[in-house]
Amino acid sequence: MSLVPVSTLLQEAQAGGYAVGAFNCNNMEIVQAIAAAAEAEKAPVIMQASQGAIKYAGIEYITAMANVAAAMVSVPVALHLDHGTSFEQVMRCIRSGFSSVMIDGSKHSLKDNIALTRRVVEVARAVGVSVEAELGKIGGTEDDIHVNAADAFFTDPEEARVFVRETEVDALAIAIGTAHGRYKGEPKLDFARLEKIRSLVNIPIVLHGSSGVPEEAVREAIRLGVCKVNIDTNIREAFVDRCREVIDEYPDEIDPRKILGPAREAAVELIREKIRIFGSSGKA
Structure with missing residues (x-):
């Protein structure tokens, strides 16, 4: 099966009242794990590559593996660019074969974010690639992108309405209390804000920084x-923790397959x- 746009998967999810998992991939074993899990669960799935993953593995390897x-x-299966920050980077991913891209202009003013996103949408839509954008800043660290807690701010519902209308974007990532990376405490999501945004915006909503968010809160956000x-951090934790367990149990092991294989299963x-x-x- 060929890669599909994220918009196709999310339109079905929106109609069906569920969410599609978007899992970050950093190496071959994690790509294999995402595919194997989706096949076992008979579920649509999104593989995501961040700027850090592209820098580490190479865009050609990531596209080929996906x-x-x-x-x-x-x-x-969709292949999605996570947190693209420039028009040029997004175009490189589209040329490489990504079926979906995210343009993150949240650091810009509303006007400039709209202009950048609109430019990406116009090009991507012409070649059948879907586009996700972000409004409001999601705290924490994602590869080379860092947002201090003091700088993070929640998405304004009225701005979301204007943004979606002006950009015609396929999906919108909003800031309602999640953060990238590991949480120091339990995150408290602003469900009232989410509900208000959803009442004004009739496109799929995206929740970033969901590793560590309690299961009940995730289910409520989907509702x-x-x-x-x-999801990224939780995968890294499961993968690396299993690597450590195998190395601790077999300290003389030098076959990477016997270390990475169990990590893949985790x-x-x-x-x-x-x-x-x-x-x-x-x-699916």
């Missing part, structure tokens, strides 16, 4: 209109659990 993974499973849930189980929480199991 295409191979999509061809080997029976469920729909209120979130259709795409991003990632599969974590991703399958998330898919079930999101309600997308059996939706």
Whole structure:
């Protein structure tokens, strides 16, 4: 099966009242884990590559691995750029074969964010690639992007309405209390704000920084209109923790396959659990 645009998956999720998991991939084993988990759960899935992943693995490797993974499973798979920050970077990913891109202009003024996003939408839509944008700043650290807690601010519902109208973007990432990376305490999501935004914006809503958000809160966010849930940190934790366990148990092991293989299986189980929480199991 060929890679599909994220917009196709999210439109179905919005109609069905569930969310599609968007899982960040940094190496071959995690790409394999995402595909295996989605196939096992018969769920649509989104593979995401951040700027850090592209820098580490190379855009050609990531695109090739995602295409191979999509061809080997029976469920729909999208390849999405996570937090693209420039028009040039987004165009590079589209040329490479990404089926979806995110342009993150949240650091700009509303006017400039609209202009940048609109420019990306015009080009991407012409070649069948879907576009996600962000309004409001989501705290924490994502690769080279860092937002201090003092600088993070929640998405204004009225600005969201104007932004979506002016950009015609396919999906909108909003800031309602989540953060990238590990949480120091339990996040408190602003469900009233989410509900207000959803009443003004009739496109799929995206929840970033969802690792560490309690299961009940994620389910409530989905009930209120979130259709795409991003997971990265939890996968890293499961993967690396299993690597450490194997190395501790077998300190003389030098075969990377015997270390990374169990780590891949740990990632599969974590991703399958998330898919079930999101309600997308059996939706492929």
